[in-house]
Amino acid sequence: MTGWEDIRAEVLRRIRARDWPPGQVIPGEEALAQEFGVARATVNRALTALAEAGFLERRRKSGTRVAETPVRRATLDIPILRHEIEAQGRAYAFRLLDHRLMLPPLAVTTRLGLAPDQPMLWLETVHLADGHPHAHEARWLNPALLPDPCPDFSALSANEWLVRTLAFTAGDLAFLAEAAEGRVAEVFGVTAGAALLVMERTTWSGDQPITLLRLTHAPGHRVQMMV
Amino acid sequence: MTGWEDIRAEVLRRIRARDWPPGQVIPGEEALAQEFGVARATVNRALTALAEAGFLERRRKSGTRVAETPVRRATLDIPILRHEIEAQGRAYAFRLLDHRLMLPPLAVTTRLGLAPDQPMLWLETVHLADGHPHAHEARWLNPALLPDPCPDFSALSANEWLVRTLAFTAGDLAFLAEAAEGRVAEVFGVTAGAALLVMERTTWSGDQPITLLRLTHAPGHRVQMMV
DNA sequence: TGGGGCATTATGTCTAGACATATTAGCGAG
DNA sequence: CTCGCTAATATGTCTAGACATAATGCCCCA
Known part of the structure; x- marks a missing residue:
């Protein structure tokens, strides 16, 4: 029922709802894994996707924080x-x-x-x-x-x-x-x-x-x- | 020594070198995992990244094929x-x-x-x-x-x-x-x-x-x- | 011959545990 | 007080195995 896409969606919701405002450090993977009842790898998948999309910034040791400037990335499908x-x-x-x-x-x-x-x-x-x-x-x-x-x-x-x-x-x-x-x-x-x-x-x-x-x-x- | 990024690079090299031309179905994850001496999950990570970037198209059961139109995706970092x-x-x-x-x-x-x-x-x-x-x-x-x-x-x-x-x-x-x-x-x-x-x-x-x-x-x- | 259902298959995802690596904070020596 | 080393820590990656899911294509039946 809870796949990594659900977790991504829920984390994104919290970011948008300002539960976790820009700049804030969010709970670690271990904690989130426990909260959602999944393995850490699953949380990692979700957070990695959000980081690639520009919503989160992740750094070893210091943890994961909400990006200051939300959604600054757009993609263009170059047409033939x-x-x-x-x-x-x-x-x-x-x-x-x-x-x-x-x-x-x-x-x-x-x-x-x-x-x-x-x-x-x-x-x-x-x-x-x-x-x-x-x-x-x-x-x-x-x-x-x-x-x-x-x-x-x-x-x-x-x-x-x-x-x-x-x-x-x-x-x-x-x-x-x-x-x-x-x-x-x-x-x-x-x-x-x-x-x-x-x-x-x-x-x-x-x-x-x-x-x-x-x-x-x-x-x-x-x-x-x-x- | 061989991480998923190395595998991504090698697969990309084969695509560009036309070892695997556009439209061609490439070997399955299991076969590649064996060739590179890694677990299937590692190959999956590499191929998924290449698919997201638009180089590969993946479908269950039919397998992974090289995209007909290479690199048709560009990203823009919207500046503040x-x-x-x-x-x-x-x-x-x-x-x-x-x-x-x-x-x-x-x-x-x-x-x-x-x-x-x-x-x-x-x-x-x-x-x-x-x-x-x-x-x-x-x-x-x-x-x-x-x-x-x-x-x-x-x-x-x-x-x-x-x-x-x-x-x-x-x-x-x-x-x-x-x-x-x-x-x-x-x-x-x-x-x-x-x-x-x-x-x-x-x-x-x-x-x-x-x-x-x-x-x-x-x-x-x-x-x-x-x- | 045509169509429906089922077995097959490759990818998609998850788990639990382990080790790797970057980075920080703190400690200790000069 | 500052520099450099070290230990702690969160993320990054990997493994082996398992089950889920989407397509495909074959077989069987009408």
Whole structure:
């Protein structure tokens, strides 16, 4: 009847009800195990989960205390554009606008830690939902990782090729707002200067950078996260 | 020498090295336990962690398989503005621009599921770092949850009051880009139409909405997430 | 042939006990 | 008084075994 999820729920209730206010040290695992009539390992499972979620802070010897700043963690399920669009019952397609080897801007080489005089593969793609532009993708690829000959990215999306082929070990992700300009404005059919949401992502294979991706969303797009 | 974290690392290595490609069913816990020379519970701990991180999908009876779409989950540590600013060694302050009871726009009542003719408490705040505007906060508060008399939000930030006082059980969070206008443009000293990043957040206490918050960031701001 | 029920199977969870490890508080020496 | 060692302590992890639960797929019966 009392599983670790019940215990997690009960502890969370006490935190929210301010029975155990922020900063307070809560009873030890042994004591809670006795109170709930379970083994210590079961209490440990529950408290560990709450600590991972950011509700508790645990330290050996000093014990477990309620976090001062409750729920400060949110998770984002990064959508695969094709799935996201098809899940809405719309037809997915993409069009490769441009791809060539060229010298990246300094901001790109700096972020990736590459030599500034090294040309990289530049890919520009538009993702379509029912024929309407849904997102604009600009990608810089480290050419050192590409096979010879280069895959045909007009048939297979670069994203899917990467996912299938390369092992990646780390990455980061940022959101920012940017004014539409040039080709992006043209793609979405908005006037230059319109506010667009950009997701920027870099991925690494060990200490080698794989790619830098800038995904510009259509006007009005919201990226939803779960708390 | 072989703890559950080592096992997690080794399994992750095999996934990334394509020893176990996406979609593949990997050996059962019993087999892995034997291979690594540990108890099944230890393997379970490692695989459970990888499943939570999105690398594996586990189902009773059918077993554990490598996820088709690797790493599709990112976490955001929602910053408390004051801490974020002070961590950069800058002085934090905020100024309450406006607060009054007024009828919210339909979009707000719809999102919160409240009656459209019910006035709500409106708070408009600017957060400052070293005196410079860092973020603009617009907040609608459910007046049913406020004590009488209403707390003095010019002395205590609404956010901190809420965190200290109300239990919240759920919430969601979205990012979008928006053109600067009116007071927001004025606060940041940008021309109307400039692209700004907005974080929108609603919080609930059970089925009662607590607040809807729109945090507009200063021009050029990036919200960084960890993958 | 089709469908319902049952055996099988892999994961999910729990227990009791043990040892490991980080961290703190206190003690003692210089 | 301060530094460094030590003992105490709460969490972290592991084990071996057990039972629970969700799916699957097979067998049997209609």
